[in-house]
Amino acid sequence: MSEKDAKILIIGGGFGGLFTALDLSGYRQVTLVNDEDHFLFKPMLYEYLSGEVEAWHIAPDFKDLFEGQVEFIRGAVTGVDLDARTVTLGNRKEPLSYDVLVFAPGAITNYAGVEGAEEFSVPFRRLDDANHLRRRMTQALDSIPPDSAPQDTRNALTFAVVGGGASGVELATKMADLLRDAVKRRDLHGEPRVLVIEMADRLVPGMGEEIRGVVERALENSRVQAHTETRVVRVTKDSITLEHNGQHAEIHTAAVVWVAGVKPNPLIESLKAETDRRGLLLVERTLQLRSHPNVFALGDIAFYADVSPTLAGTAQLALQEAHLCARNVRAFLQGGELKSKHFLELGEAVSLGTEHAAVLSAGKVMTGPLARQARFAMYTARLPTWHHRLRVGASWFFEGTAPRPLKPLGF
Numbered sequence: 001m002s003e004k005d006a007k008i009l010i011i012g013g014g015f016g017g018l019f020t021a022l023d024l025s026g027y028r029q030v031t032l033v034n035d036e037d038h039f040l041f042k043p044m045l046y047e048y049l050s051g052e053v054e055a056w057h058i059a060p061d062f063k064d065l066f067e068g069q070v071e072f073i074r075g076a077v078t079g080v081d082l083d084a085r086t087v088t089l090g091n092r093k094e095p096l097s098y099d100v101l102v103f104a105p106g107a108i109t110n111y112a113g114v115e116g117a118e119e120f121s122v123p124f125r126r127l128d129d130a131n132h133l134r135r136r137m138t139q140a141l142d143s144i145p146p147d148s149a150p151q152d153t154r155n156a157l158t159f160a161v162v163g164g165g166a167s168g169v170e171l172a173t174k175m176a177d178l179l180r181d182a183v184k185r186r187d188l189h190g191e192p193r194v195l196v197i198e199m200a201d202r203l204v205p206g207m208g209e210e211i212r213g214v215v216e217r218a219l220e221n222s223r224v225q226a227h228t229e230t231r232v233v234r235v236t237k238d239s240i241t242l243e244h245n246g247q248h249a250e251i252h253t254a255a256v257v258w259v260a261g262v263k264p265n266p267l268i269e270s271l272k273a274e275t276d277r278r279g280l281l282l283v284e285r286t287l288q289l290r291s292h293p294n295v296f297a298l299g300d301i302a303f304y305a306d307v308s309p310t311l312a313g314t315a316q317l318a319l320q321e322a323h324l325c326a327r328n329v330r331a332f333l334q335g336g337e338l339k340s341k342h343f344l345e346l347g348e349a350v351s352l353g354t355e356h357a358a359v360l361s362a363g364k365v366m367t368g369p370l371a372r373q374a375r376f377a378m379y380t381a382r383l384p385t386w387h388h389r390l391r392v393g394a395s396w397f398f399e400g401t402a403p404r405p406l407k408p409l410g411f
């Protein structure tokens with residue numbers, strides 16, 4: 001292979017894959033394969049659920065982002081043969097070949113073998129998941145006859161969010177605010193009931209004390225019920241069974257949303273490469289696989305030594321790794337020196353309901369509506385491509401970011 005003709009193939013168009021592709025865009029032949037036709041800025045999926053942002057803001061099409069500089073192929077990768085240097089797709093007879101592979105298919109929801117969880121709960125990782133959840137919330141509201149007793153409203157609007165990490169808290173406060181707003185607009189009696197279920201003895205266990213107090217107050221304000229030291233035993237079509245202190249309780253639910261953890265994409269298995277005990281690919285500090293130096297892996301599926309536990313499994317990390325990856329792919333092809341990097345924590349920004357947020361930067365916490373604006377500003381800067389950032393920034397500035405109420409279906 002001459003360096004000029006090298007084919008670079010990227011699997012996965014998330015934070016790791018997309019930002020590597022954009023960095024390499026225009027350099028050699030770069031192809032990105034993804035099972036959906038758009039990127040997704042996952043940290044704002046909560047705002048998409050509440051209608052504070054629109055799909056085009058956080059899920060731009062790859063074709064628009066690449067502007068012809070990177071080839072995009074839509075398809076689900078079903079296997080990778082590292083020795084033959086080929087990748088198989090579910091919708092193509094012929095495998096794709098590569099000289100350099102960038103492997104970044106991300107994580108998947110981990111249901112931890114809980115009975116009924118995978119079948120009946122709603123995951124929260126894709127645009128369609130948010131659409132589905134919004135529909136379930138609207139259907140639950142639509143099912144309540146006018147003049148129902150407060151208790152009936154509460155029963156019809158009981159939602160459980162499983163997982164008390166940042167995702168669970170962000171989701172639960174958004175859902176509670178949206179539902180309460182809809183109850184008011186529809187003149188219903190009573191209140192919605194949103195539960196967060198967490199196995200540990202406290203919520204957001206990975207977060208520092210500075211931000212935890214703010215999160216706890218936000219949960220109280222949104223009247224979210226937190227159940228810690230509580231295990232989910234079973235999920236059915238319309239219920240969740242919990243275990244706390246050896247006691248079981250079955251609760252009727254309109255929906256159960258599962259954000260209680262992730263596991264590496266099972267595509268890793270086809271690589272037959274070295275993994276750690278959680279199944280993450282072990283990569284060199286250059287992001288190369290030990291066994292195959294022409295294969296780079298990053299993001300949620302890679303274990304990179306020297307990364308703090310709070311940074312692992314985040315978009316912040318995948319994004320920083322992407323720039324190192326693109327740099328090292330170039331160096332690899334040009335016979336240059338490959339580098340490593342110490343990745344930084346860029347601060348935390350948590351959305352808390354539809355009107356507030358908390359931003360932690362340089363050890364200081366900012367809260368309230370101003371923090372919500374700061375979060376939007378911070379995330380505008382991290383969206384892919386200047387062109388997209390400008391369009392989205394202008395839309396948020398001029399058209400606003402007010403939530404879209406849960407109107408009855410058919411309106």
Ligand SMILES: Cc1cc2nc3c(=O)[nH]c(=O)nc-3n(C[C@H](O)[C@H](O)[C@H](O)COP(=O)(O)OP(=O)(O)OC[C@H]3O[C@@H](n4cnc5c(N)ncnc54)[C@H](O)[C@@H]3O)c2cc1C
Nearest residue numbers: 012014015016035042043077105106299300313314315316
């Ligand atoms: C709701 C939510 C909120 C989050 N909020 C934050 C936050 O506030 N801050 C933060 O730092 N991190 C956050 N994260 C975590 C962050 O999104 C991930 O760590 C990050 O996306 C990892 O990047 P990645 O490139 O490894 O994987 P991903 O971004 O998940 O991208 C993987 C891509 O590969 C595609 N893919 C998967 N399998 C295949 C296949 N077989 N064939 C083809 N394509 C495939 C997927 O469709 C996806 O596009 C959040 C995650 C979620 C789900």
